Amino acid sequence: MLKTTVAFCIGLAFASAAQAQVNSQDLKWGPAPAMFPKGATIAVLSGDPAKAGLTTVRITVPAGYQVPAHHHPTTEYVTVLSGDLHLGMGDKLDMTKAAALAAGGFAEAPAGMNHYAWSQDGAVLQIHAQGPLDIVYVNPMDDPRKK
Template sequence: MKNKHLSLKLAAMVLLVVTFFSGTINGQQSNEMATEMSLVKSHTNADLQWGPCPPFMPEGCGIAVLHGDPAKKNVDVFFKVQANSDIPRHWHNSAERMILVSGKLYVTYDGEKEVVLNTGSYAFGPAKKPHVARCGDEGPCVLFIAFEEPLDAFPMVVKE
């Protein structure tokens, strides 16, 4: 019985040592690979480079890339529209994870009720689900959007 108890203690110590060293080795490898610099941006930063939105979006619309490449997966952007702007019905290949940074945004996804995003609100938009939005008069509306897939937006043709 004494030998069995000693064997269990030894096995536990070996497991602890292996876990410690593998964690240290993995931690060192992770730190060596983490060469990317951290980043902090505000929608009011003067150095943001605001580019144009797709042509079907309202006048004065802008997109600023915060992190990543818009042609690749996992890109973060600020999307800005002026107060009292209507964002036409459209869809994206990617799911969207969003936080409203300024303004008040009214959003309606097909088959769902309109929701109101106030500053600080989080919203998730499923991939390929059409939606419309309207920026209230508290604008401009600035929306942080994290796209899982490359950045795109496709207008929905209105059938009469």
């Protein structure tokens, strides 16, 4: 019985993984949603970032890109695939108080924790979170949806 259960679970894992297989050259990139500062692009790897449930997206940001202090309603997991990302915790973007992450770097921003980010040279990021994805800016005037 245990062997059957384990085999069934492994089969489910492979079936689920097969539904989300994609090579980087086949990703469909487009402008990031309005909650992101202008200049970012996004590609959805799995899930629907606008709906409840797990989702994984890739984001590209140009050199000099900044995201003012904000938080998310769910925990966000970020992996730097290429380029650089500077990530700091707090209520205001402070370029002197952030950790520099290079390709392969990883960060976790717990739900509700204010943080900010910028990229000096541009980056490709992979973000994994529970949807729907949202950004709540500490200063409402920083929200690009209000500009």
